[in-house]
Structures are given as structure tokens and as C-alpha cells.
Amino acid sequence: xxxxxxxxxxxxxxxxxxxxxxxxxxxxxxxxxxxxxxxxxxxxxxxxxxxxxxxxxxxxxxxxxxxxxxxxxxxxxxxxxxxxxxxxxxxxxxxxxxxxxxxxxxxxxxxxxxxxxxxxxxxxxxxxxxxxxxxxxxxxxxxxxxxxxxxxxxxxxxxxxxxxxxxxxxxxxxxxxxxxxxxxxxxxxxxxxxxxxxxxxxxxxxxxxxxxxxxxxxxxxxxxxxxxxxxxxxxxxxxxxxxxxxxxxxxxxxxxxxxxxxxxxxxxxxxxxxxxxxxxxxxxxxxxxxxxxxxxxxxxxxxxxxxxxxxxxxxxxxxxxxxxxxxxxxxxxxxxxxxxxxxxxxxxxxxxxxxxxxxxxxxxxxxxxxxxxxxxxxxxxxxxxxxxxxxxxxxxxxxxxxxxxxxxxxxx
Numbered sequence: 001x002x003x004x005x006x007x008x009x010x011x012x013x014x015x016x017x018x019x020x021x022x023x024x025x026x027x028x029x030x031x032x033x034x035x036x037x038x039x040x041x042x043x044x045x046x047x048x049x050x051x052x053x054x055x056x057x058x059x060x061x062x063x064x065x066x067x068x069x070x071x072x073x074x075x076x077x078x079x080x081x082x083x084x085x086x087x088x089x090x091x092x093x094x095x096x097x098x099x100x101x102x103x104x105x106x107x108x109x110x111x112x113x114x115x116x117x118x119x120x121x122x123x124x125x126x127x128x129x130x131x132x133x134x135x136x137x138x139x140x141x142x143x144x145x146x147x148x149x150x151x152x153x154x155x156x157x158x159x160x161x162x163x164x165x166x167x168x169x170x171x172x173x174x175x176x177x178x179x180x181x182x183x184x185x186x187x188x189x190x191x192x193x194x195x196x197x198x199x200x201x202x203x204x205x206x207x208x209x210x211x212x213x214x215x216x217x218x219x220x221x222x223x224x225x226x227x228x229x230x231x232x233x234x235x236x237x238x239x240x241x242x243x244x245x246x247x248x249x250x251x252x253x254x255x256x257x258x259x260x261x262x263x264x265x266x267x268x269x270x271x272x273x274x275x276x277x278x279x280x281x282x283x284x285x286x287x288x289x290x291x292x293x294x295x296x297x298x299x300x301x302x303x304x305x306x307x308x309x310x311x312x313x314x315x316x317x318x319x320x321x322x323x324x325x326x327x328x329x330x331x332x333x334x335x336x337x338x339x340x341x342x343x344x345x346x347x348x349x350x351x352x353x354x355x356x357x358x359x360x361x362x363x364x365x366x367x368x369x370x371x372x373x374x375x376x377x378x379x380x381x382x383x384x385x386x387x388x389x390x391x392x393x394x395x396x397x398x399x400x401x402x403x404x405x406x407x408x409x410x411x412x
Contacts, residue, residue: 014046014397017089020100021069021081023054028229029315030112033192033386034100038062040193040390049094051085053077075144082152096397096406099163102152107406108396109156110166112192114312116150117179122310122332126232157182164400166393168192169313169334188396192313192334193389194381197295197323204299211300215262215286222259222365225301225325227294227316228308231267235307235330235351237275239263242307242358244279259284259365261305264297266290298323303364307351308333318384321345321377326370328360338384342369343376 018038025032042048042061049063058064067088069081078101086105089097099106102116113119156163157180165187167173173189176182199207209219217223224243228234243261261284263269269287276285291297298304304320306329311317313334320327321338327345329336336347346360364370400406 014095014394014401015049015093016041016046016096016098016397017049017051017065017092017094018098018100019051019085019089019103019106021053021078023050023052023056023064030100033112033315035062036195036386037193037390037393040387041394044390044394046394051088053081073144075146075148078145078152079148095401098393099156102149102156104152104156104159106156106163107400108166108393109163110168110393111153111172112168112312114172114310115175115179116146116153118175119310120146120150123233126309154180161405162186164188164396164405166190166396170337171332171334172312188392190389190392190396191338191384192315192318193384193386194315194318194322195386196382197298197319197378199295199299199323207296207299211296215260215288217260218258220258222303223301224259224261224303224305224361225297225320226261226263226265226305227297228263228265228306229267231263231265231269231272233309234265234311235309236263236272238307238351238354238357239305240272240276240279240281240285241354242305242361243276243284244281245354245358246362247281247284259361260286262286262288262297262301264288264291264294294319295323298325301325302370303328303361304345305357305361306330306333307348307357309351311335318381322381324374324377326364326373326377328357328364338380340376340380344373344380345377 020034023031025035038048038050039061049065051065051067053067053069055066056064067081067084069077069084071077071080082103085103089105096108097106099109100112102109165176167176167187167189168191170189173187176187212219226236226239228236239261243259246259247257266289276282298320304317304325304327306314306317306327308314308330309332311333314329317327317329317333317335321344327339330348330351339345339347341347348356348360
């Protein structure tokens with residue numbers, strides 16, 4: 001049985017509830033991807049309701065259902081939201097309940113931000129080994145926020161029958177097995193999606209020139225782009241350290257004086273600016289703040305550097321590849337699964353390996369090599385477009401409805 005506007009005469013329109021606590025796209029890739037996914041789902045013929053705390057107006061494609069979640073503490077607000085969202089979907093007739101935030105009423109769970117235990121582990125990996133890391137582990141485990149979110153996810157995944165889980169990378173699939181013992185029988189890997197870059201060539205050239213003019217950069221300067229809303233987690237400090245290594249001539253014996261790092265994101269840059277000052281590269285690190293012009297930054301840069309400690313499947317790496325921008329990232333990023341070494345970019349084992357990071361940047365300083373990577377990136381990301389992602393998710397919905405597994409939010 002098929003659903004959607006194309007099949008209105010046969011089965012009506014599939015009514016889908018997407019449950020996500022916060023929807024503001026400035027928060028990061030998970031929120032942006034959710035909004036884009038929901039839009040594609042609507043264009044495929046579904047009636048999509050976004051169950052969220054965000055006070056945003058509905059659009060012709062997406063119906064926003066604001067849920068009030070009061071509470072002085074973040075963890076308390078999350079718990080209130082999860083309970084009220086579950087009650088709402090039980091009281092209304094949805095064919096599918098799709099949880100981004102863990103919600104016990106979900107037919108399908110898609111942890112776009114990764115599993116809660118892995119998030120904790122990778123956040124701890126940023127801390128110095130020893131007492132500092134141990135204290136941070138204890139403080140996080142006893143925090144109300146962690147207890148609530150971990151409890152909601154654990155309850156959902158231990159529910160009988162368990163929901164189907166969409167993993168946005170093989171990395172997330174492994175997390176589900178490691179932390180919850182899921183054997184894959186109810187896990188569907190549907191790779192994170194990104195819309196293709198269809199910017200005309202002439203506009204790309206103009207955007208590159210405008211961006212470099214804005215920051216006082218020459219056309220032949222090597223510009224490294226880093227996009228992050230959590231500078232520490234995404235390894236901004238490691239990029240600055242790698243930049244210092246290259247400038248000091250400690251990579252392949254050559255000094256790199258005309259290499260710049262442009263950092264985009266709304267995190268506080270002060271401690272990172274101090275690090276750049278201490279390492280002698282303050283004049284080579286440019287903090288751009290938040291932007292609504294991400295394509296212009298992708299077209300104006302030469303390499304995306306994303307030395308992340310944790311990303312289930314980084315959206316910005318996929319966007320860079322789709323735009324023909326070589327990417328350097330770490331194995332703690334699900335998007336690394338799409339990178340063949342030296343073809344679309346490079347993957348290093350750890351963000352802590354600053355020498356390896358500097359070496360990969362050095363390799364991509366070669367313009368001919370970058371042009372070859374630019375050819376491969378769009379070809380690699382074409383099969384994982386957001387449209388294809390939505391189509392595969394819709395196919396899973398149809399399977400669940402045809403099998404009679406969906407309870408229309410009736411889980412408790």
C-alpha cells in the first residue's frame with residue numbers, strides 16, 4: 001500500500017508526528033537536518049506535524065505543534081516535554097510517531113545527535129586524563145539533565161515491542177549495539193542526507209571573491225573553514241594547534257605563512273582567541289560568528305577542517321563534499337564513512353593527533369590535489385541526498401504500517 005498525495009484516492013494522506021524538543025536551526029546540524037527531512041517528507045505527500053517546544057509559525061509544508069515545557073532546570077523541562085508530547089500523540093490520530101527526542105510513544109526513533117551514553121563518553125574524551133575526567137564523569141552522571149535524557153532513551157529502547165531505530169551512520173549502529181545490546185534486527189541504517197549544491201559556477205566565483213574581500217584574504221591564500229556551535233567538542237583548539245605547527249615550519253620542514261582558519265559558529269571564542277595568541281597565530285585565526293550564508297563560506301574556502309571529538313554524522317562535512325570542498329575529519333564522525341583517504345579528503349584517528357591533522361592539511365595545500373577532491377565530493381554525496389533519505393524513511397513507515405506494528409502513539 002502506498003501513501004501520500006500521489007495516492008490520496010487509495011489511502012488518504014499519511015499523518016506523521018515528528019517529536020523534537022528544540023527545533024531552532026541555529027542550534028546545529030541535527031535541528032537543521034530534521035527541518036529539511038520533514039520538508040522533503042511533506043513534499044513526498046505526508047502531512048507532517050512537528051511536536052516541539054519551539055514557538056515557530058507553521059508553514060504550508062510543516063504544521064508546528066508547540067508544547068509548553070515549564071521548569072527551572074533543563075532536565076525538568078525535557079521530562080515535561082517528553083510526557084506532554086507522548087500524551088499529545090496518543091490523543092491525536094497519527095499513522096507514524098517519529099521521535100528525534102526520545103519519546104516513549106515513538107514507532108520510530110532516530111537519534112540524530114547520537115546515543116546518550118556515547119555523547120557522554122565522547123564529551124569526556126575532551127577532558128584531561130585522570131582526576132579531571134573522573135570528576136566530570138561523576139558530575140555528568142548525577143546531573144538531572146543526563147539522568148532524564150538517558151532514562152528516556154533507555155526506557156524507549158527497552159520497551160516491548162521496541163521501536164524501529166534509524167541510525168544515520170554505521171557509527172551510530174555500533175553505538176546502539178555497544179550501549180543497548182541491539183542486534184540490528186530492528187535497526188535500519190539510513191545515512192544522513194544533504195541537499196546537492198546547485199549553485200551556478202559564476203555565482204560560486206563571486207561568492208569566493210566576496211568572502212575573501214570581507215576578511216582581507218588573497219585569492220591564493222589557503223583558507224581552512226571550521227564550522228561549529230560547540231568549539232571544544234568540534235576540535236577548534238586542535239585546528240589552531242595544527243595551524244601553529246605549519247606556521248612554525250614543523251610540517252615537512254616548510255613554513256606556511258599564508259594559511260588562515262575561518263571559524264564559523266555562535267560559541268564564545270575568547271579562550272580560543274587566547275590560545276591562538278599564545279601560539280603566535282592570532283593573525284591567522286578569524287572568528288566569523290554565526291551566519292546565514294553557509295554556501296558562501298563553503299565556496300570561499302579551500303578545505304573544511306572538522307577535527308571533531310564526536311559527530312554521529314556531521315552535516316557540515318556532507319555539505320562541504322557536496323560543494324566540492326575537501327574535508328579533513330576524525331573517525332569519531334559518521335560522515336567519515338563516506339571519505340576514501342585522499343579522494344574526498346582525509347580521516348585521522350583522533351583529534352588529539354595534531355601532527356596528523358597538520359600533515360593532512362599540508363597535503364591539501366596542493367591545489368591540483370584539491371581540484372581532484374572537488375571532483376569526487378559531489379559524486380560521493382549524490383546517493384545520500386536529503387530527498388533520498390526521506391524516501392527511505394517513508395519506505396520504512398510503509399513497511400511498519402503494512403505489518404500492523406504501529407500503535408498510533410499508543411505505547412506506554
